[in-house]
Amino acid sequence: MGRLTGKRALITAAGQGIGRASALAMGAEGAEVFATDIDANALAGLDGMETFVMDVRDDASVAEGVAKAAPDVLFNCAGFVHHGTVLDATDGEWDFAFDLNVRAMYRTIRAALPGMLDKGSGSIINMSSACSSVMGAPNRFVYGTTKAAVIGLTKSVALDFITKGIRCNAICPGTVESPSWHERVKALGEEMGSYEAALEAFVSRQPMGRVASPEEIAALTVYLASEDPAFTTGQPF
Ligand code: NAD
Numbered sequence: 001m002g003r004l005t006g007k008r009a010l011i012t013a014a015g016q017g018i019g020r021a022s023a024l025a026m027g028a029e030g031a032e033v034f035a036t037d038i039d040a041n042a043l044a045g046l047d048g049m050e051t052f053v054m055d056v057r058d059d060a061s062v063a064e065g066v067a068k069a070a071p072d073v074l075f076n077c078a079g080f081v082h083h084g085t086v087l088d089a090t091d092g093e094w095d096f097a098f099d100l101n102v103r104a105m106y107r108t109i110r111a112a113l114p115g116m117l118d119k120g121s122g123s124i125i126n127m128s129s130a131c132s133s134v135m136g137a138p139n140r141f142v143y144g145t146t147k148a149a150v151i152g153l154t155k156s157v158a159l160d161f162i163t164k165g166i167r168c169n170a171i172c173p174g175t176v177e178s179p180s181w182h183e184r185v186k187a188l189g190e191e192m193g194s195y196e197a198a199l200e201a202f203v204s205r206q207p208m209g210r211v212a213s214p215e216e217i218a219a220l221t222v223y224l225a226s227e228d229p230a231f232t233t234g235q236p237f
Helices: 017-028 059-069 091-119 141-160 179-192 195-204 214-225
Strands: 008-011 032-037 050-053 073-076 122-127 166-171
Touching (some): 017 032, 017 073, 017 214, 050 059, 059 091, 091 122, 091 141, 122 214, 166 214
Parallel strands (some): 032 050, 073 122, 122 166
């Protein structure tokens, strides 16, 4: 018997990176996993779980996906990293990032919460970042602002439903190795004239002297999805 046996877990952006690692880790702990992404091809190879396309920027797609999954656990993982300072950002980039990184959580939670309230239990896990209200990072103006909003959203949902069996927590990782992170290193490498220098710039600002693996973050999502932290809600981890 796994720590998540009997639980239905809906995961957004499960095609790659932290979302994919979390889908696999939750499945290994016995959860019935509903692994979703906007990219159908990215979901290939996630055996032993239900996979389907769900675009978290689309209300109808979210409503359909949530109805199918009827989740006990909702992991809102989808997000996008905008690169640049306040002087680089455009209104369009700001709107896109807020829609994908924050409003999408409003969409999924609004859709999933009534079912959780009917059951009298539910765990919502929202992907924030160390770059948020926790700390600033270079060239992460839009990104850090959206991820700070995720912490506010998390605390609000947690408090409003604290006596109804619902827990809502946020996770705030430092840099994690993932396909989009590799793209960010490549892009910075082009700016700096060397991939190695870009890699060094990313790694040197990590207090642990290395970046995390997606599996190390997935372990935290399993913990928050389980009943072990039954008295823990509204917290950024
Ligand atoms: P990633 O960025 O490599 O993958 C993102 C996934 O999101 C892709 O599979 C993509 O298809 C999917 N996606 C994009 N738009 C979508 C939409 N509209 N609907 C559904 N899915 C969509 O993965 P990652 O780097 O592990 O990042 C996942 C989350 O973790 C993001 O919210 C990110 O901000 C956050 N995060 C990442 C790091 C890091 O260093 N990698 C650190 C802290 C937080």
